[in-house]
Amino acid sequence: MTLLYEFGKYLKLLGAMFRKPEKFSMYWKETLRQMNDIGVGSLSIIGLIALFIGAVTSVQFAYQLQGSFIPAYYIGYIVRDSTIIELAPTISCLVLAGKVGSNIAAEIGGMRQKEQIDALEIMGVNTAGFLVLPKVLAAIVVVPMLVIISAGISMIGGYLAGVLSGLVKPTDFLTGLTYFYEPYYVFMMLVKAVVFGFILTSVSCYKGFYVTGGSIELGRASTQAVVYSNILIVFADYVIALILT
Amino acid sequence: MIRVEEIKKSFGEQEVLKGISVTFEQGKTNLIIGRSGAGKTVMLKILVGLLNPTAGAVYYDDLNFSTLSVKEKKKIRMQVGMLFQGSALFDSMTVEENIRFPLDMFTNDTKLEKENRVNHCLERVELEGSNKKYPGEISGGMQKRVGIARSIVMNPKYLFCDEPNSGLDPKTSILIDELIRKITIDNNITTVINTHDMNSVMEIGDNIALLYHGELAWVGNKDEVLDSPSETLQDFIFASPFLQRLRKAYNQ
Numbered sequence A: 001m002t003l004l005y006e007f008g009k010y011l012k013l014l015g016a017m018f019r020k021p022e023k024f025s026m027y028w029k030e031t032l033r034q035m036n037d038i039g040v041g042s043l044s045i046i047g048l049i050a051l052f053i054g055a056v057t058s059v060q061f062a063y064q065l066q067g068s069f070i071p072a073y074y075i076g077y078i079v080r081d082s083t084i085i086e087l088a089p090t091i092s093c094l095v096l097a098g099k100v101g102s103n104i105a106a107e108i109g110g111m112r113q114k115e116q117i118d119a120l121e122i123m124g125v126n127t128a129g130f131l132v133l134p135k136v137l138a139a140i141v142v143v144p145m146l147v148i149i150s151a152g153i154s155m156i157g158g159y160l161a162g163v164l165s166g167l168v169k170p171t172d173f174l175t176g177l178t179y180f181y182e183p184y185y186v187f188m189m190l191v192k193a194v195v196f197g198f199i200l201t202s203v204s205c206y207k208g209f210y211v212t213g214g215s216i217e218l219g220r221a222s223t224q225a226v227v228y229s230n231i232l233i234v235f236a237d238y239v240i241a242l243i244l245t
Numbered sequence B: 001m002i003r004v005e006e007i008k009k010s011f012g013e014q015e016v017l018k019g020i021s022v023t024f025e026q027g028k029t030n031l032i033i034g035r036s037g038a039g040k041t042v043m044l045k046i047l048v049g050l051l052n053p054t055a056g057a058v059y060y061d062d063l064n065f066s067t068l069s070v071k072e073k074k075k076i077r078m079q080v081g082m083l084f085q086g087s088a089l090f091d092s093m094t095v096e097e098n099i100r101f102p103l104d105m106f107t108n109d110t111k112l113e114k115e116n117r118v119n120h121c122l123e124r125v126e127l128e129g130s131n132k133k134y135p136g137e138i139s140g141g142m143q144k145r146v147g148i149a150r151s152i153v154m155n156p157k158y159l160f161c162d163e164p165n166s167g168l169d170p171k172t173s174i175l176i177d178e179l180i181r182k183i184t185i186d187n188n189i190t191t192v193i194n195t196h197d198m199n200s201v202m203e204i205g206d207n208i209a210l211l212y213h214g215e216l217a218w219v220g221n222k223d224e225v226l227d228s229p230s231e232t233l234q235d236f237i238f239a240s241p242f243l244q245r246l247r248k249a250y251n252q
Helices: A002-017 A024-038 A038-064 A075-112 A114-125 A127-164 A172-177 A183-209 A213-245 B040-048 B070-077 B095-107 B109-125 B141-154 B169-186 B197-204 B229-239 B240-251
Strands: B002-011 B014-025 B029-034 B053-059 B080-083 B158-160 B190-195 B206-211 B215-219
Touching: A002 A127, A002 A183, A002 B240, A024 A038, A024 A075, A024 A127, A024 B014, A024 B141, A038 A075, A038 A127, A075 A114, A075 A127, A075 A172, A075 A183, A114 A127, A114 B002, A114 B080, A114 B095, A127 A172, A127 A183, A183 A213, B002 B040, B014 B040, B014 B053, B014 B190, B014 B206, B014 B215, B029 B040, B029 B197, B040 B190, B080 B141, B095 B109, B109 B141, B109 B206, B141 B169, B169 B190, B169 B197, B190 B197, B206 B229, B215 B229
Parallel strands: B029 B190, B029 B206, B080 B158, B158 B190
Antiparallel strands: B002 B014, B002 B053, B206 B215
């Protein structure tokens, strides 16, 4: 029952978000600010994590394939596909849910507690639209870009780890990277990035928007934003995999 | 003018407001007073439309707010300014940006026009030159004044103040009270102040409504307070032993 109530409230917030903006230029300015916060602000952590994900994938598969008859260029092939299909969008967005999601929930929750949201409402501002829509739009645009960068860095990480440790020759890895390339997988990756971006921002905004009480409740809302976003991201990952494969 | 008719508000089983009818006059400072938990904040939130009453109606110059369409409500809200207890300034914006925000959002004024309007409002609250400071860099009293400047930047017809003196020293409280009163008279607006500051009651209480356990216990003005036979009012006004001694001395 509570779950249904929460879901209804979440849908209501999303509905209110799409009302006509008071002034497009103000919403656009806010969207650009959010793009910078979510995109540029997350670039280093996403890059670092992607580098190691690629490296670990490469080393693990090289170890698995040792002594088998499977050609070494398969390491590059596996790193590429696992990165594009699963690791880059999912791991990146789980990390973003932790970094961006908790930040959004704390920011909006803090505004609620300091009566800043009430102040906006009294001015006549559609608070759901002004506070939530720019964040969701920014994420939908920026998260796919981050995921593309993450996939690229992962492959570089895989190459460096495989080659520097001597587990695979550079030519074999590069052959694998171009072997049986399927552009549809990139489409899948982008679909996941858009959906995950929407989930992590909208859920975090929702948790922050309806926060009540004091600092303990704000901390709890921030944690819940991350937990719920993560659960919904992996669930959506499964649904997208079922639909698109 | 704002008129409230038979307002009731319940949260679950708990009835917070029990049928309150009162009128807040234009060009006057109208005070809602009462002890903590009396229903003052709920009343103010209903007046500004942040909460819907369980029953009753709020009239803005004979317009029933609850029956208005979203567009009409928005039109009324454009005429409303509010000073919050904690000022509710946006932390990431400078003083100037905070005050300019409603103008940026709702008007097509030029940059120069907005700048002039912001400077005029800062002048009114005696904060000239603080344009580039952030809320975190100024005192609580200054934050309140910035809050007032933001609330009057759109030339509101109705001004609401929630505990404008809370957390301020007596001298700054007096300054804030005088400022609100001056704005009310100069702009001929309807001001509603939610307070339990006795100094405000005695200095700027043109109209006073005392709430007690969700009911309207007394209505009057600052000149009628001391001579009122209402026990509830006297208990509230002379709550501290010091004020009780003062009252005794006054009566003698």
